[in-house]
Every structure is written in C-alpha cells, then in structure tokens.
Amino acid sequence: MLDQIHLLAAVTVLGVLEQAYFLLQVIHARRAYGISPPKISGPPEFERIFRAQVNSSEYFPIFLALLWQAGLFFHQGLAAALGLIYLCSRYWYFTGYKASSSGRLGPIYFSTGVLWVLVAVAALGLSHFFLTHYMGLNVLWLLAL
Amino acid sequence: MLDQIHLLAAVTVLGVLEQAYFLLQVIHARRAYGISPPKISGPPEFERIFRAQVNSSEYFPIFLALLWQAGLFFHQGLAAALGLIYLCSRYWYFTGYKASSSGRLGPIYFSTGVLWVLVAVAALGLSHFFLTHYMGLNVLWLLAL
Amino acid sequence: MLDQIHLLAAVTVLGVLEQAYFLLQVIHARRAYGISPPKISGPPEFERIFRAQVNSSEYFPIFLALLWQAGLFFHQGLAAALGLIYLCSRYWYFTGYKASSSGRLGPIYFSTGVLWVLVAVAALGLSHFFLTHYMGLNVLWLLAL
Numbered sequence: 001m002l003d004q005i006h007l008l009a010a011v012t013v014l015g016v017l018e019q020a021y022f023l024l025q026v027i028h029a030r031r032a033y034g035i036s037p038p039k040i041s042g043p044p045e046f047e048r049i050f051r052a053q054v055n056s057s058e059y060f061p062i063f064l065a066l067l068w069q070a071g072l073f074f075h076q077g078l079a080a081a082l083g084l085i086y087l088c089s090r091y092w093y094f095t096g097y098k099a100s101s102s103g104r105l106g107p108i109y110f111s112t113g114v115l116w117v118l119v120a121v122a123a124l125g126l127s128h129f130f131l132t133h134y135m136g137l138n139v140l141w142l143l144a145l
Numbered sequence: 146m147l148d149q150i151h152l153l154a155a156v157t158v159l160g161v162l163e164q165a166y167f168l169l170q171v172i173h174a175r176r177a178y179g180i181s182p183p184k185i186s187g188p189p190e191f192e193r194i195f196r197a198q199v200n201s202s203e204y205f206p207i208f209l210a211l212l213w214q215a216g217l218f219f220h221q222g223l224a225a226a227l228g229l230i231y232l233c234s235r236y237w238y239f240t241g242y243k244a245s246s247s248g249r250l251g252p253i254y255f256s257t258g259v260l261w262v263l264v265a266v267a268a269l270g271l272s273h274f275f276l277t278h279y280m281g282l283n284v285l286w287l288l289a290l
Numbered sequence: 291m292l293d294q295i296h297l298l299a300a301v302t303v304l305g306v307l308e309q310a311y312f313l314l315q316v317i318h319a320r321r322a323y324g325i326s327p328p329k330i331s332g333p334p335e336f337e338r339i340f341r342a343q344v345n346s347s348e349y350f351p352i353f354l355a356l357l358w359q360a361g362l363f364f365h366q367g368l369a370a371a372l373g374l375i376y377l378c379s380r381y382w383y384f385t386g387y388k389a390s391s392s393g394r395l396g397p398i399y400f401s402t403g404v405l406w407v408l409v410a411v412a413a414l415g416l417s418h419f420f421l422t423h424y425m426g427l428n429v430l431w432l433l434a435l
Contacts, residue, residue: 009359038341051183061206061351069154196328206351214299
C-alpha cells in the first residue's frame with residue numbers, strides 16, 4: 001500500500017519544511033522590525049512577510065487535500081510532480097511578496113493555476129472511478145471506440 | 146481500497162472548491178472596497194467578508210480530519226452525507242456573515258453542530274475498533290444480549 | 291488496514307477536540323472583553339488569547355501531515371506518542387500565552403522541537419522506504435554489517 005503513496009508523502013513532508021521556512025522568516029522579521037507578539041501590524045515590509053506566510057498557511061491544507069486526491073485517484077507521479085511545481089511557485093510567491101506588494105502577483109497566479117490543474121486531475125480521476133464503480137462503464141474503452 | 150474512500154475524496158474536492166469560492170469573494174471585495182494587500186482592515190462590509198473566509202479556512206482542516214476518521218472508522222456514506230450538509234451550512238454562514246454580523250450566528254451554530262455529530266460518529270467508530278481490537282469484544286453482539 | 295492507522299486517527303480526533311477548546315476560549319474572551327466579530331483587536335489580554343488560537347490553528351495541518359507520514363512510514367505507536375506530547379505542549383502554550391506574552395516561549399520551543407522530531411522520524415521512514423523500493427537496499431541489513 002505504501003508504494004501507492006510514498007511520493008505523495010515525500011512531497012507532503014517537503015511542503016511542511018517550506019511552511020517551517022516561512023514561519024522562521026516571520027520570526028526573523030518580528031525581531032528585525034521589533035514587533036513582539038501578539039502584535040501583527042507594523043511597517044509594510046513586515047506586513048508583507050507576515051501576510052505571505054498567512055496566505056501560504058491558508059493554502060496549505062487545500063494543497064494537501066488536492067495533492068492526495070489527485071495522486072490516489074489519477075496518478076501518483078503526476079500529482080507529486082505538480083506538487084513540487086506548486087511548492088516552487090509558493091517559494092517564488094514568498095520572496096516576491098517580501099520584495100514588493102506587486103511581486104506577489106505573478107507567482108500567485110501561477111501557483112493558483114497549478115492548484116486548478118490539480119483540481120482537474122483529481123476530478124478526472126474521481127469521475128473515472130465513479131463511472132466505473134457505479135455504472136460499470138470503462139471510460140478508456142469508450143474513448144477507444 | 147479506493148472504494149472505501151471515494152465518497153470522502155469527492156466531498157474533500159467539493160470542500161476545496163468551496164474554499165476557492167470564498168477566496169475569490171475576498172479578492173472581489175478587496176477590489177470593490179479598494180483595499181490592497183497586505184492591508185486587512187477596512188469598512189465593516191469588507192471585514193465581514195474577510196473574517197468569514199478566514200474562519201472557514203480555519204475550520205477546513207478540522208472538518209477534513211473529522212470527515213475522514215468518521216468515514217474510515219464508522220461509515221463512509223454517512224460521513225460523506227454529513228460532510229455535504231456541513232459544506233452547505235458553511236455557504237449559508239458565508240452569505241449570512243457577508244450580509245450582516247448577526248447573520249453568521251444561525252449557520253455557525255448549525256455547522257458547529259454538524260462537526261460535533263462528526264466527532265461523535267468518529268469517536269463511536271474508533272471506540273468500537275479499539276474495543277474489538279484490544280479486548281476482543283464485539284460491541285454489537287454485546288448490545289444484542 | 292485500519293489497524294495500521296487507528297492510533298493516528300485517535301490522536302487526530304483528540305487534536306480536533308483541543309482545537310475546539312481553543313476556539314471556545316476565544317468565543318469566551320470575545321464576550322468577556324466585549325469584542326464582537328469581525329473585530330480582532332482589543333486589549334492585550336484578548337489579543338494574546340486570539341493569537342494563541344490562530345497560531346495553534348496554523349500549526350494544526352502541519353502537525354497532522356507529520357503525524358501521519360511518521361506513523362505510516364516509520365512506526366504508528368511512536369508517532370502517536372509524539373503526537374500526544376505535542377498536543378500537551380500546545381495546551382501549555384495556550385495557557386502560558388493567555389497568562390503573559392513571554393509565557394508562550396517555553397512551550398512553543400518545546401512543541402516546535404516535538405514537530406522537528408516528527409519531521410526526522412517521517413524523513414527516516416521515507417528514506418528507508420525509498421532506498422528499499424528503488425535501490426533494493428535493505429538499510430537495516432547494511433547497518434548490521
């Protein structure tokens with residue numbers, strides 16, 4: 001069973017490490033700008049780093065949910081590859097947003113695009129499973145007609 | 146194995162689509178009220194939409210964790226049905242909160258209630274598994290005495 | 291299959307109950323200090339409780355992701371035990387932060403330490419799986435040489 005999920009598990013752990021990196025960047029920024037918790041407002045430089053981390057954190061469960069459904073119901077290797085591309089684009093998003101507010105735009109559009117591809121892959125895999133399971137249709141066989 | 150989780154997977158993907166809808170609503174509200182990131186404060190109309198999305202986002206991992214334990218250890222169909230009810234109540238919550246601050250109250254109580262039912266279902270399934278696995282008790286058989 | 295995940299599932303449900311407790315504490319604090327949603331700022335006493343809940347909520351998906359990979363790829367019992375220690379340290383974090391801003395420091399360092407142990411356990415289990423699966427190496431056998 002584990003050989004059907006080991007790539008998804010590896011990408012999941014890499015994603016956690018990326019989240020840890022973002023959290024450490026916020027701690028670093030809190031010290032650099034002298035903003036002690038529970039405060040969350042400050043100069044724009046701090047607020048951009050803070051919001052970049054919060055935004056990445058909000059998307060993390062969404063990303064994991066899609067990664068695993070796409071990997072389990074369509075193809076593990078494809079889902080894991082898309083997952084790696086997503087994690088890279090999130091890194092670009094974080095560094096871009098840290099530099100300037102507009103610097104977040106390109107990477108956020110790209111990373112959202114990757115998530116929509118994962119949605120499509122998961123939906124395709126699930127649709128195929130439902131059709132085969134409940135209607136006895138073999139979709140691939142139908143396409144070959 | 147996939148036939149034991151396909152309904153949970155489908156509800157998970159639907160939940161992701163709902164989160165995407167909430168995130169798009171926030172982007173739309175940011176444009177409508179002219180509030181550029183990283184700012185998160187503004188007129189109450191914007192703050193209600195923003196907080197509705199943040200709150201839904203916070204509950205999303207909790208919801209998924211309960212959905213899957215309830216589905217794996219008690220009954221997939223029941224968990225998926227409760228999951229759909231939860232997603233509907235979250236939609237009512239979002240539209241209610243968007244309209245007025247008190248408009249969030251009814252749906253939030255209802256959706257929290259659904260989560261507590263999922264907790265109970267998951268706890269029941271897990272308790273049954275633990276009793277059978279570690280103590281060799283067949284609870285259903287005991288109830289029949 | 292369920293006997294390979296029942297301890298992880300039980301710790302997951304306990305984690306959800308802890309999150310529910312934190313959310314109830316915020317609701318209680320909102321009433322005590324008269325801060326109605328969508329407002330999130332107020333006296334430091336309120337902001338500390340609010341931020342303690344938000345922080346715990348942000349770490350929850352990270353915790354679950356590590357718990358499950360460590361349990362599936364290394365050892366379920368060890369991962370579940372570490373998970374319980376993490377949930378205890380999060381409780382200490384919440385009560386410490388509620389009392390004073392510096393009261394969060396000890397428990398947050400400790401709970402982050404537990405997460406890094408879970409990262410190490412998950413990475414070890416995954417590395418072992420990858421080496422065995424792709425290179426036919428039996429690492430335990432190599433260590434015995």
